[in-house]
Amino acid sequence: MGHAIRTIMKTPLRIGVAGLGTVGASLLRLLAQRRAALGLVAGRPIDVVAVSARDRTRDRGVDLSGYTWFDDPVALAREAEVDCVVELIGGSDGPAKATVEAALARGVHVVTANKALLAAHGMDLAVEAERRGAALAFEAAVAGGIPVIKTVRESLVGNEITQIAGILNGTCNYILSRMEQDNLSFEKCLAEAQKLGYAEADPTFDVDGHDTAHKLAILASLAFGGRIDADAVRVEGIRSIKQIDIRMANRLGYRIKLLGVAVRTADGVEQRVCPTMVEKTQPLARVMGVTNAVNIDANAVGELTLVGPGAGGDATASSVIADIVDIAQAGSRGPVFAAPAGDLQHMERAPVKDHPGGYYVRVNLLDKPGAAASVVSRMAEAGISLESIVQRRSPKAAERDPTGRSGAKVPVILITYDTTEDAVRGALQKAVADGFVGSSPQVIRIERN
Amino acid sequence: MGHAIRTIMKTPLRIGVAGLGTVGASLLRLLAQRRAALGLVAGRPIDVVAVSARDRTRDRGVDLSGYTWFDDPVALAREAEVDCVVELIGGSDGPAKATVEAALARGVHVVTANKALLAAHGMDLAVEAERRGAALAFEAAVAGGIPVIKTVRESLVGNEITQIAGILNGTCNYILSRMEQDNLSFEKCLAEAQKLGYAEADPTFDVDGHDTAHKLAILASLAFGGRIDADAVRVEGIRSIKQIDIRMANRLGYRIKLLGVAVRTADGVEQRVCPTMVEKTQPLARVMGVTNAVNIDANAVGELTLVGPGAGGDATASSVIADIVDIAQAGSRGPVFAAPAGDLQHMERAPVKDHPGGYYVRVNLLDKPGAAASVVSRMAEAGISLESIVQRRSPKAAERDPTGRSGAKVPVILITYDTTEDAVRGALQKAVADGFVGSSPQVIRIERN
Numbered sequence: 001m002g003h004a005i006r007t008i009m010k011t012p013l014r015i016g017v018a019g020l021g022t023v024g025a026s027l028l029r030l031l032a033q034r035r036a037a038l039g040l041v042a043g044r045p046i047d048v049v050a051v052s053a054r055d056r057t058r059d060r061g062v063d064l065s066g067y068t069w070f071d072d073p074v075a076l077a078r079e080a081e082v083d084c085v086v087e088l089i090g091g092s093d094g095p096a097k098a099t100v101e102a103a104l105a106r107g108v109h110v111v112t113a114n115k116a117l118l119a120a121h122g123m124d125l126a127v128e129a130e131r132r133g134a135a136l137a138f139e140a141a142v143a144g145g146i147p148v149i150k151t152v153r154e155s156l157v158g159n160e161i162t163q164i165a166g167i168l169n170g171t172c173n174y175i176l177s178r179m180e181q182d183n184l185s186f187e188k189c190l191a192e193a194q195k196l197g198y199a200e201a202d203p204t205f206d207v208d209g210h211d212t213a214h215k216l217a218i219l220a221s222l223a224f225g226g227r228i229d230a231d232a233v234r235v236e237g238i239r240s241i242k243q244i245d246i247r248m249a250n251r252l253g254y255r256i257k258l259l260g261v262a263v264r265t266a267d268g269v270e271q272r273v274c275p276t277m278v279e280k281t282q283p284l285a286r287v288m289g290v291t292n293a294v295n296i297d298a299n300a301v302g303e304l305t306l307v308g309p310g311a312g313g314d315a316t317a318s319s320v321i322a323d324i325v326d327i328a329q330a331g332s333r334g335p336v337f338a339a340p341a342g343d344l345q346h347m348e349r350a351p352v353k354d355h356p357g358g359y360y361v362r363v364n365l366l367d368k369p370g371a372a373a374s375v376v377s378r379m380a381e382a383g384i385s386l387e388s389i390v391q392r393r394s395p396k397a398a399e400r401d402p403t404g405r406s407g408a409k410v411p412v413i414l415i416t417y418d419t420t421e422d423a424v425r426g427a428l429q430k431a432v433a434d435g436f437v438g439s440s441p442q443v444i445r446i447e448r449n
Numbered sequence: 450m451g452h453a454i455r456t457i458m459k460t461p462l463r464i465g466v467a468g469l470g471t472v473g474a475s476l477l478r479l480l481a482q483r484r485a486a487l488g489l490v491a492g493r494p495i496d497v498v499a500v501s502a503r504d505r506t507r508d509r510g511v512d513l514s515g516y517t518w519f520d521d522p523v524a525l526a527r528e529a530e531v532d533c534v535v536e537l538i539g540g541s542d543g544p545a546k547a548t549v550e551a552a553l554a555r556g557v558h559v560v561t562a563n564k565a566l567l568a569a570h571g572m573d574l575a576v577e578a579e580r581r582g583a584a585l586a587f588e589a590a591v592a593g594g595i596p597v598i599k600t601v602r603e604s605l606v607g608n609e610i611t612q613i614a615g616i617l618n619g620t621c622n623y624i625l626s627r628m629e630q631d632n633l634s635f636e637k638c639l640a641e642a643q644k645l646g647y648a649e650a651d652p653t654f655d656v657d658g659h660d661t662a663h664k665l666a667i668l669a670s671l672a673f674g675g676r677i678d679a680d681a682v683r684v685e686g687i688r689s690i691k692q693i694d695i696r697m698a699n700r701l702g703y704r705i706k707l708l709g710v711a712v713r714t715a716d717g718v719e720q721r722v723c724p725t726m727v728e729k730t731q732p733l734a735r736v737m738g739v740t741n742a743v744n745i746d747a748n749a750v751g752e753l754t755l756v757g758p759g760a761g762g763d764a765t766a767s768s769v770i771a772d773i774v775d776i777a778q779a780g781s782r783g784p785v786f787a788a789p790a791g792d793l794q795h796m797e798r799a800p801v802k803d804h805p806g807g808y809y810v811r812v813n814l815l816d817k818p819g820a821a822a823s824v825v826s827r828m829a830e831a832g833i834s835l836e837s838i839v840q841r842r843s844p845k846a847a848e849r850d851p852t853g854r855s856g857a858k859v860p861v862i863l864i865t866y867d868t869t870e871d872a873v874r875g876a877l878q879k880a881v882a883d884g885f886v887g888s889s890p891q892v893i894r895i896e897r898n
Binding site: 037308338 | 768
């Protein structure tokens with residue numbers, strides 16, 4: 001009773017929520033459930049006063065009658081009597097961008113879960129937020145319920161961060177985990193992910209690595225103190241991963257993960273998203289299913305690993321609420337990224353260097369004399385040494401063609417020593433032109449520790 | 450240049466550091482190294498102006514000439530012209546407590562790494578801090594460089610936390626890891642830990658579980674919103690763990706970890722620190738050496754795991770700096786614990802319940818007829834069902850005494866089904882009294898998932 005009276009006497013933080021999908025519905029429910037506790041911590045009540053979504057009539061399992069309804073989220077951002085707009089619309093442009101801009105233009109704080117928006121326009125929005133004295137908070141935009149933004153932005157402020165590596169897309173990690181655990185093809189696992197709601201009808205954004213790249217670009221900016229540069233991320237998705245790659249990785253002591261990695265070197269920053277063979281003993285190799293994980297190397301703490309849910313309504317709403325309470329306590333606190341946005345510089349792209357773990361290469365090789373020699377000599381010409389060559393003819397193929405002279409193709413696995421991906425791809429291109437190797441060879445980076 | 454001018458024009462946050470051991474020296478070095486970046490994020494310069502330690506002449510690898518020296522930390526807290534005192538003295542009472550009290554008494558913010566102080570006096574200090582409008586920040590007090598306080602206090606504010614389980618003492622985890630990896634006794638591993646500086650000359654505080662208990666009590670207060678109650682923690686250390694326990698755990702698919710666990714139930718809060726068999730597939734089982742880890746179950750995010758360095762000068766200083774920058778940005782922000790300290794209630798202790806994982810029991814059994822029957826019937830009397838009984842006579846013992854009738858003692862392992870630790874210990878006490886069982890049987894909780 002004492003609390004309630006004290007809390008009510010303070011000015012509430014008035015919230016407008018734009019977008020009432022899964023996360024929006026979770027947010028309204030959790031804010032109502034935790035109202036008293038949040039009021040105590042925030043020092044003032046947190047009151048949702050306005051909402052906006054496309055369809056007013058849809059049943060979201062929450063009572064919307066107490067909130068002012070806006071058909072247009074931009075109108076909400078422009079007109080509603082709110083101190084903070086929560087943008088949960090999604091998409092890099094269109095109404096999401098217009099909503100955030102409208103809120104910032106009148107100095108209203110913004111909380112967003114929108115990585116695409118930040119990856120494309122984060123710098124401009126941050127400049128505007130800082131100019132208006134408004135907060136632009138986005139814990140929910142990267143790794144869902146894992147507090148990685150707060151960790152990098154606040155907890156590691158005393159550190160020079162040297163590397164961030166993460167499993168940042170639950171859809172991809174679910175598919176790769178299922179492929180390994182249940183011996184299924186990429187296509188089957190994708191279909192299952194879609195059925196379970198882990199993947200969109202159009203899965204391009206997730207499985208081709210773009211979602212991971214957006215999140216990585218945001219993390220890299222925060223960690224290294226430069227402008228967000230999503231175009232600098234080298235992106236490769238998981239569509240080309242086959243069962244044989246999963247099985248071979250397993251035999252070699254690795255697990256294939258879609259990693260987003262940003263590394264600071266003396267010559268610049270490298271940002272890449274690609275399927276990677278991670279040693280099974282490493283923490284990231286053990287993260288299975290839709291779970292996300294982020295591994296941070298920093299000079300003072302050494303290594304820090306955070307593991308948790310990368311998506312889901314409640315988990316994402318949990319991060320949104322953390323941002324809201326921070327704003328309720330202290331408004332806009334510190335620059336949006338690592339330094340005032342207008343002062344952030346372009347990050348130099350690190351030049352391509354030999355990767356000390358080498359590469360896993362799978363080619364479909366014409367099963368006849370001279371074929372293997374051709375690939376190996378193309379590799380040698382490019383200065384690439386091979387650690388091993390494994391030719392795996394299936395028992396069926398061996399039965400059909402005991403002499404191996406039919407001209408059928410067989411998968412051959414090459415493991416290289418230290419080299420660059422460019423060198424490997426260049427050599428493979430020549431081998432394909434030689435006519436001994438099928439098109440689209442598979443190249444996967446190996447991380448050894 | 451632009452930054453520098455802008456920053457210098459703002460009022461600096463003036464810091465006094467009390468205690469210049471490993472963490473203090475790291476703190477001074479890191480604050481100097483990161484001065485420009487910290488000023489940008491904090492929006493004002495962070496200036497150490499005063500220091501205090503016992504020995505002014507000791508070489509700490511940092512230049513102290515720019516700071517006002519105080520022989521007495523309490524004098525620093527009382528008289529130095531500072532906005533924030535960092536207490537790195539240690540100990541639950543004495544100069545550490547007097548220093549923090551003196552700082553708070555005049556409304557000066559406090560950052561501390563002192564878990565013993567908080568476990569004993571955290572509630573009183575929080576009341577005083579909140580009354581004076583001063584911050585009392587303590588990220589460094591629990592799990593060193595892992596941002597677990599910020600995560601529980603800020604990131605999970607929208608959640609109801611149901612359980613926190615952690616490896617919170619690097620010394621114990623180092624010893625248990627070495628015992629497993631190198632087949633060494635507890636005593637040998639402790640000696641090595643002392644040689645490497647991982648354990649104190651008097652290791653009681655660490656190896657008997659008290660350090661873990663202090664950290665757990667602080668986490669439980671934050672997570673469950675009750676008063677810190679270190680006396681409520683059931684504490685057992687790792688001195689009694691023998692090689693045979695490590696090997697048997699391994700064979701059963703577990704690893705022995707000293708866990709601190711706080712669980713919220715409908716009937717109250719259970720807090721315990723004890724050696725625990727954790728399934729090897731679980732994240733906490735994989736944390737080896739001096740590394741710490743915390744696993745949090747919460748209703749909105751589900752499960753979150755943080756892994757990182759639990760000690761070390763730089764890692765701990767990293768957490769101190771995060772607290773300092775928070776204070777520089779927004780002073781005291783929100784209550785010290787989950788709600789205003791004066792309003793926090795005593796947490797009910799959860800009544801003892803059957804533990805669904807059962808227990809591992811090792812007894813030294815007199816190697817003669819009737820001995821095993823006696824133990825088993827004492828267990829049965831107490832309503833305890835046994836999943837398995839394994840008697841492991843060493844090959845040497847079998848050679849010396851092929852009939853097994855010499856009256857020598859042999860280790861026998863019992864695995865129970867669901868039961869309480871009290872029931873197990875009661876039955877064992879009777880079995881000891883029967884004369885068939887050696888004193889001090891080993892009882893280890895098994896966690897199955």
